[in-house]
Ligand SMILES: O=C(O)c1cc(C(=O)O)c2c(n1)C(=O)C(=O)c1cc(C(=O)O)[nH]c1-2
């Protein structure tokens with residue numbers, strides 16, 4: 001079975017992929033180079049696997065590969081075990097989902113985690129299931145939270161010291177963001193850590209310290225339904241023994257209801273720890289540090305984006321994270337302290353920049369959607385046009401880091417939105433936004449933009465523009481390659497140094513999955529899930545219309561070099 005060693009060294013053991021992120025630092029870098037910039041043009045499919053038609057929408061999964069088996073999740077909370085040599089199905093697990101689940105943004109699942117002989121994944125009804133990896137039989141099941149109150153689950157779990165660590169989804173329903181740790185073998189809860197000020201966690205069944213000071217940054221009772229879903233899962237920095245989770249939008253979206261509309265000297269409208277990154281002690285669940293990317297959040301800029309440990313050009317231990325709000329941040333791994341930030345998308349309207357001393361945004365106050373209370377009829381507040389759109393300069397799709405080039409490869413989108421606020425009150429299990437919006441392109445020729453960013457300068461070294469919004473994960477390799485997918489159906493390979501497109505393959509549906517690579521019997525393989533969906537077709541407005549011609553469908557594609565070229 002999969003050991004702690006396997007998990008800790010996943011980034012360097014090239015014969016398997018046993019963690020989300022190809023290593024818990026989520027660098028998504030493989031040192032493999034048999035497939036490289038000179039020969040990638042010859043890469044061909046080895047096999048393809050269909051996930052079926054009826055029960056298939058967006059497929060954002062990252063496959064795992066272990067002991068001759070590929071494990072990949074499909075939409076509607078299914079898990080497939082596939083013979084990695086032949087592409088034949090070994091077993092499949094189909095979670096029977098109840099009526100009335102409330103996922104905000106398509107029926108997606110981003111992948112599983114393996115520990116020992118147990119493979120664990122989360123289902124849309126906010127549950128976790130552990131299966132025997134060889135048979136698919138259920139070993140344990142547990143509930144993360146109540147789906148009827150708007151909780152759901154879409155991320156890949158993380159394994160640290162035998163614990164399975166998970167977040168939650170439901171920020172659009174006024175849930176409370178939380179991180180939970182369970183014994184991976186049994187599912188027994190060890191600790192829980194809510195991430196909104198005022199809430200208590202638990203440690204070994206007992207109440208544990210309150211998260212922050214009650215009511216310090218929230219008015220009245222709003223902290224009780226404050227959002228901040230930890231919906232993308234987290235990374236693990238082994239050097240500092242820290243779990244790093246991002247937290248989503250504060251709820252409701254309407255910032256005036258959270259005391260966040262106007263600047264407050266005492267920070268009382270910051271709404272901690274929503275739209276933040278938090279560093280957590282994996283043994284106890286205590287929050288060690290936080291950095292809030294968007295205090296006084298008012299545009300749905302969830303702060304969930306992956307936080308990647310890396311070393312800068314002087315060897316300093318840093319984190320990098322590209323936020324939905326359009327800024328690329330470098331933080332200190334000691335304490336999450338602010339180091340630098342620079343915009344990675346063009347024409348950002350809501351902030352002029354990030355203050356170099358405080359790390360706080362320098363807001364353009366007049367680009368905040370207006371207070372409905374000021375509207376003549378008490379209805380809709382002032383409409384503003386904001387960039388990025390609420391779907392973000394970057395959404396969930398993970399970037400990659402290459403220690404060879406030192407660059408980060410960021411799947412970004414250049415778009416804006418009309419956004420306004422409306423009155424709203426909390427009702428359990430109902431959408432809790434108090435905002436309306438229409439997403440619009442800002443450039444004629446593209447929305448998607450894959451950018452190579454130098455974390456030492458914040459500068460974009462190269463850019464690849466794509467018509468439709470990019471929604472797939474990125475991977476980099478020792479073969480000087482960067483891989484990502486497009487909604488138009490292609491898996492593409494680029495030169496990591498120049499951005500030149502070197503190879504593409506049409507998978508038959510939009511690619512919003514996360515590529516992986518591994519070495520099998522001396523040959524390098526590349527795999528990606530295909531299947532158009534996610535938030536864009538649901539919430540993209542004009543942009544959704546623009547891409548409505550795209551075909552749905554779910555499959556996994558596996559590629560390699562033709563045998564003649566790949567034999568060593
Ligand atoms: O606040 C939340 O709990 C939450 C959850 C999710 C999710 O679980 O997929 C998304 C979002 N928010 C969100 O704001 C968003 O734009 C989004 C896009 C997607 C996707 O998979 O395409 N999920 C989510």
Ligand SMILES: [Ca+2]
Pocket residue numbers: 171172248249300302
């Ligand atoms: Ca959200």
